[in-house]
Amino acid sequence: METLRPALQRVYMIRVSGYRDAMKSFIEGYQEGVQQALEKKENSKTEEDADASKKST
Known part of the structure; x- marks a missing residue:
């Protein structure tokens, strides 16, 4: 199990960075x-307001 740990951590970090990038993109789009x-x-x-001022004159 210890031999798999570094490989699993890399996979986890790759997935996390993908989710983080997706969330950042979503937030930027939402703000726009x-x-x-x-x-x-x-x-x-x-x-x-412009139309109302034209009608009142």
Whole structure:
């Protein structure tokens, strides 16, 4: 069993690094999506405010 230990540790570390990279990529994509949603919300609010000011004049 002791002879397998280094090989199993390498396999484990490779899998861990794969999961870590996948999570990092997911988080970055999620943050980009949230940022785009916030920007879209701000843009629509600005357009609504502009339309409201045009109608009141």
